[in-house]
Amino acid sequence: MLVYFPEPYRDELLYSLLARYHRHVGSSSPKQTLDDLFGCRGVIARLDLQGSLGHLSTHLPPGWGMSPERLAVDYTLFPYYLAFQPAGIRGRVLGALIGGSLAGLHLLLGLASAASRIRQLRFCPVCVLEMENTHGEPYWRRTHQLPGALLCPDHGVILRSSGIPSALGNRHAFIAATSANCDCGREVAPTSLENDETLLSVARACRQALEFMPQARNRETWATWYRNGLIRAGLSSSSGRVKLNELEERFRDHFGLALQPLLADVGLADMSWLVALTQRPSRALHPLLNILLQKFLKGLVSDEPFGTGPWPCLNPLSGHQGELLVERVATHRNRGRIVGVFECACGYAYARNVDQSSGTLSRPRPLRFGAEFDRQIRQLVDDQIGIRQAARWLHVDPRTVRLHAAKLNLNAIWAAASVSMPVVCDSGGRRKAWMDLQQKYPNLGRNALSKLEPALFMWLYRHDKEWLVTNQPAAKVSRRVRVVSPWASLDLEWMQRVADLAEEIRQELPPRKVTLAEICRRTADPIWLSSHLRRLPNTAVLLGRLRDTTASFQVRRVAWAAHELENAGQCLAVWRIRRKAGLSRQVAMEVKAALELAVSPRVPLP
Ligand SMILES: [Zn+2]
Ligand SMILES: [Zn+2]
Structure with a gap:
């Protein structure tokens, strides 16, 4: 077992990790490295699909916890190559990568011709600069090695060929990225297409397929999906006869100048594959072709x-x-x-x-x-305009005015009748104390502040939570947290995504329960997040906090039901609200309180 193995960088290719290992340990020969990594000198190092992953995973240092499946899915081009393949083929290829023979794999995947894969390892010069600044060394990125991705999906820069051939002359070579082999290099597309929007969106779609592998479907299912798309776009009769000339013409129009270099990158010149894709192809076709057809169809029908x-x-x-x-x-x-x-x-x-x-x-x-609304509501509050008049002025209903004013923390004359805070109580100067504390320590996050004044914080948390939530500094990410693995940075990205999605769900009317399943459903690949939560500890904790409890969801439903009944001109009664909100017989104390509050007489409106 190895005592050292490099920590993977974001989006790093497995081959790059192995090559960095080779360099970092100052290995005497590639054969020695193969022996270290796989326990066998006969293994061939490959750029796209690495074999013998079973051996490799048992040789990695303890604590790496990297199963051979994870190595394949997270560090090789497996997800991209198999994005549109049925489950059976995925299983077969995975088995081969873990411990079988790799013979015939490329043929099975429609990548038999060497021209359909990248010929030389690729890099983005801007990424290389960033890598050197951040890590002190460059590395090969996975998203730069996808045939069909001609631009860096992050920078829009045309990728360069490093000169390191993908068919390694010395089959056992490990060549890490260096500032020398990532120096100038030949561009993989005409320079006039730098930052080309079409190429960029294709490169991003390739990355999407790599990072969020679509659900496995068989070729017939894909073909049916494509045929239906063509029918909806008027490019095929409902009996399935494709209007070939028109399809080809509109396809060329859609991709414009980008089409030729895209097809050339996977060794194609003609468009015969286009029909094959819609007619249950007898053999696998290149993932890029699926991506292009999907982009084309989406462009035609998604906004429809x-x-x-x-x-x-x-x-x-x-x-x-x-x-x-x-x-x-x-x-x-x-x-x-x-x-x-x-x-x-x-x-x-x-x-x-x-x-x-x-x-x-x-x-x-x-x-x-928008900002104009905020400006005007502030003005109306300053001018002490009554809520109904303000609502008319702003073209919204009074409740929206009330909620928005509370969100902006405006001190309106009608704010006392707030319905946004189910527990309205005298905070005895505690709100002011909390604001003063924040002013005194502007650099502290909520955690640090709560430790300074635990009693004050707990009181507000228990009795005045809604106000507290809108009046506290954002949670601070500790400076000591160093992003050392791609998972750590993914974790941070997902925290933001999940918080945004939860907020989006919370805004919907009629109210919808914020659940893990509902949040997942709104992501690009609903299965990915739930199956990777173990690797995203902070996101998992955040999800736990953002989720609705039965009671918190019922409180929101009560507020909504009361509002709806009021709008319909109905008299507010507890039984009516309960029925409208669909409450069960037994409800939690806080829901009862919300019901009572909803039917209690309001402060007279101006
Ligand atoms: Zn880049
Ligand atoms: Zn506008």
Whole structure:
């Protein structure tokens, strides 16, 4: 077993790790290194799919905890090469990588021709600079070795060939990236295509397939999906006859100048594969071809549920309400509906959804109101305008005004009737004390502050939590946390994503429960997060905190139900709210309190 093995960098290729090992230990020969790593000199070091991973994983230092499957999925090109392959082939290839023969694998995957794979290891000059600054040494990145990814997905720079051939002349060589072999290098695409949007989006789609391997489907399923897409786009009759000439023409139009270098990168010149993909191909086709066809079809039909853009901005305070200023719509699926989020540059955003079975389009629902709304609500509060008048002025309902004012921590004359805080109580100057504390120690996070004044913090936490949550500094990431593994930085990225998604769910009306499953459903690959949570400890803790308990969800439903009944002009009664909110007979104390609060007489509105 090895006593040393380099810590992998973000997105590092397994071959790169092995080569860095070879260099770091000053190995006398590649054969010696093979002996160290695999316990066998007959293994061949490969750039894309490494074999004998079973041997390798048993030789890694204890504590590395790296199963051969993980080595294949997280450090080789396995997920990209097999992104569109059925489960059976995935299993077969994985078995071969762990401990079988690699003969015929590329043929099985539609990558038999050497021209369909990268010919030389690639690098991005900007990445290399960053690597040298951060780590003191460059390394080979996985996302730079994907045939079809011609630009760096991070920088948009055209990738360069390092001159290190992928078919290693000396089959046992380990060549780490260095500032010498990553010096200038030949560009893998014409320089005129630097930062080309099409190439960049293809490179990112390749990375997406690598990092979030799509669910395994057989070729027939993919072919059916493609055929349906062509039918919807009017490029195929419903009986399945493809309008070849038109398809090819629109395909060429769609990718423009980027198409030729993309196809050349996988050793293709013609378009015969396009039809093969839609007719249950008898053999596997290159992953890039699937990616291109999917991008093409998405470009044709994904925006269809909301028509073609641009779409109007609906911000009544903007002075440009109704003008077609929203260029893009972000869509996601949610329980049989396609949800579109339309955001204008003025900061106003709204959502609409389409029921996929009936095709009905919902009314727009505001998500964010933009900076002008904030400015005006502050002004209205300063001018001591009554809530109903303010609501009319801002084109929203009084409850939204109230919630928004609370969010901005505005001291409105009508704030006492707040419904956003189920437990309204006198904080006895504690709120001020807490704000003073923050002013006194502007650099401290909430954790440190709570340790300075534990009693104050606990009181606010127990009795005035909603106010506390909106009036505390953001949680600080300790400076001592060093991002040493790609998982640590992934963990940080996911914390942010998960927090955003939980907030998005919380904003929805009627209220939806914030659960792990619901959060996962809204990510690009719903299975990935839940199956990797073990590696993302901070995200896991955060998820636990963000999740709704039954009671917290019921409290939100009570507030919503009361609001709905009030809007419908119905008299508020506990039984009515309970029925509307769908509460069970037994509810927690805090839900009872919320019910009582909802029916208690309000402070008279101005
Ligand atoms: Zn780069
Ligand atoms: Zn706008």
